[in-house]
Amino acid sequence: MSTVTQGGPSLPQERRVVTEIPGPKSREMFARKQAAVPPGIGTTLPVFVTHAGGGVVVDADGNSLIDFGSGIAVTNAGNAAPRVVERVQRQVANFTHTCFMITPYESYVRVAEKLNELTPGDHDKRTFLLNSGAEAVENAVKVARHATGRQAVVVFDHGYHGRTLLTMSLTAKNMPYKQGFGPFAPEVYRVPLAYPFRWPSGPENCAEEAAAQAIDQINKQIGAENVAAVLIEPIAGEGGFIEPAKGFLPRIAEFCKTNGIVFIADEVQTGFARTGHLFACEDEGVVPDIIVTAKGIAGGLPLAAVTGRAEILDRVHVGGLGGTYGGNPLACEAALGVLETIEADDLVGRARRIGEVMLPRLRAIAEKTPIVGDVRGRGAMIAIELVVPGTKEPHPTAAGEIAKRCHAEGLLVLTAGTYGNVLRFLPPLVMPDHLLEEGLAILEKVISEI
Numbered sequence: 501m502s503t504v505t506q507g508g509p510s511l512p513q514e515r516r517v518v519t520e521i522p523g524p525k526s527r528e529m530f531a532r533k534q535a536a537v538p539p540g541i542g543t544t545l546p547v548f549v550t551h552a553g554g555g556v557v558v559d560a561d562g563n564s565l566i567d568f569g570s571g572i573a574v575t576n577a578g579n580a581a582p583r584v585v586e587r588v589q590r591q592v593a594n595f596t597h598t599c600f601m602i603t604p605y606e607s608y609v610r611v612a613e614k615l616n617e618l619t620p621g622d623h624d625k626r627t628f629l630l631n632s633g634a635e636a637v638e639n640a641v642k643v644a645r646h647a648t649g650r651q652a653v654v655v656f657d658h659g660y661h662g663r664t665l666l667t668m669s670l671t672a673k674n675m676p677y678k679q680g681f682g683p684f685a686p687e688v689y690r691v692p693l694a695y696p697f698r699w700p701s702g703p704e705n706c707a708e709e710a711a712a713q714a715i716d717q718i719n720k721q722i723g724a725e726n727v728a729a730v731l732i733e734p735i736a737g738e739g740g741f742i743e744p745a746k747g748f749l750p751r752i753a754e755f756c757k758t759n760g761i762v763f764i765a766d767e768v769q770t771g772f773a774r775t776g777h778l779f780a781c782e783d784e785g786v787v788p789d790i791i792v793t794a795k796g797i798a799g800g801l802p803l804a805a806v807t808g809r810a811e812i813l814d815r816v817h818v819g820g821l822g823g824t825y826g827g828n829p830l831a832c833e834a835a836l837g838v839l840e841t842i843e844a845d846d847l848v849g850r851a852r853r854i855g856e857v858m859l860p861r862l863r864a865i866a867e868k869t870p871i872v873g874d875v876r877g878r879g880a881m882i883a884i885e886l887v888v889p890g891t892k893e894p895h896p897t898a899a900g901e902i903a904k905r906c907h908a909e910g911l912l913v914l915t916a917g918t919y920g921n922v923l924r925f926l927p928p929l930v931m932p933d934h935l936l937e938e939g940l941a942i943l944e945k946v947i948s949e950i
């Protein structure tokens with residue numbers, strides 16, 4: 501057993517497999533989980549975690565796994581990051597809650613100031629804080645409807661926005677997110693996404709044709725004057741790390757501007773340095789009217805934000821927005837620690853470097869291995885799409901099998917995709933190079949064995 505008693509970056513940065521995975525202690529706890537927690541709460545890898553930091557997750561049996569998941573793009577700045585730990589420890593001893601709507605505190609305002617400053621565009625902005633990505637998406641839609649006096653919300657194929665009633669209605673994929681959970685929220689309309697790998701006439705025409713189709717559907721089926729908001733992930737996350745073909749996002753944003761529609765970027769998964777920009781919209785210079793953030797914002801403490809044009813957010817009457825816990829003081833301190841870490845440790849540059857290491861290695865694997873149909877992504881948000889060799893037919897069983905074998909070797913990877921055939925890689929941005937290399941070597945070996 502490891503003698504380490506503390507998580508964070510001081511954990512030994514090594515892969516260590518000392519039992520089968522999951523080991524006996526994890527298996528015992530998993531049996532308890534199955535008796536106490538409903539199966540609807542799934543488990544990617546049933547190892548029970550005791551410590552995490554840098555590029556590793558350590559389990560109850562003493563295994564140290566290389567983390568290519570970051571708890572779904574949350575621990576961008578690392579688990580138990582020192583600046584986060586220090587601030588949260590100080591705060592937890594001072595006070596844990598007052599409710600910002602009852603008696604406020606400075607850290608909430610500081611987070612709002614920072615997001616107003618750091619998000620794309622130099623217009624006058626406002627920010628309010630919530631607990632989860634889904635709650636923030638819901639609030640962005642509330643604000644857009646209130647400001648425009650319109651009801652329709654346009655979303656895209658392969659989109660994922662959460663699991664509450666409105667956000668699962670906004671989400672594209674039926675199984676597992678929507679199956680049996682209807683009826684869904686009204687006034688939600690779905691249009692095509694520019695998915696280069698699967699665009700029928702090929703990737704060259706994808707941006708222009710997809711944008712034309714989307715805009716035509718909006719005009720014909722809804723009427724632009726009835727649309728409150730267009731909501732899009734600048735890179736579709738759960739849908740399979742689909743980067744819309746270049747030109748698509750700017751075209752949609754321009755259409756929104758012309759028609760008085762609020763353009764909302766859901767940067768819950770892409771935000772906070774993940775893609776090699778602080779926010780993914782920056783890649784094409786797109787300035788959203790509202791940007792929704794969560795996941796990477798606070799190192800895992802529950803926090804989410806809606807940031808947008810002052811003239812839109814200021815329209816809502818006093819008391820129309822809020823929640824008991826939104827912008828909890830511990831979560832706000834954590835967010836300030838994350839933002840300091842991103843800046844001080846140049847995590848934007850670090851994300852780019854991770855992409856520069858991973859993409860060529862994965863492309864070389866794809867050259868040799870016809871099961872890998874596509875390699876894509878930006879910064880440290882990278883994926884491979886698996887297909888039946890010689891076709892573009894999705895191959896979800898291969899994705900599942902590769903993930904399972906990686907887990908057995910001590911490499912934590914996640915799957916994704918509308919067709920379940922995408923392996924996605926989201927290392928913490930603080931992962932040391934030698935673990936990144938070791939993780940890639942395991943992937944290469946496992947894929948070649950499939």
Ligand SMILES: *Cc1c(COP(=O)(O)O)cnc(C)c1O
Pocket residue numbers: 631632633634635637660661662663733737738766767768769794795
């Ligand atoms: C995870 C995610 C959400 C939902 O966030 P939760 O915190 O799980 O509610 C919304 N949008 C995107 C793009 C996400 O990746």
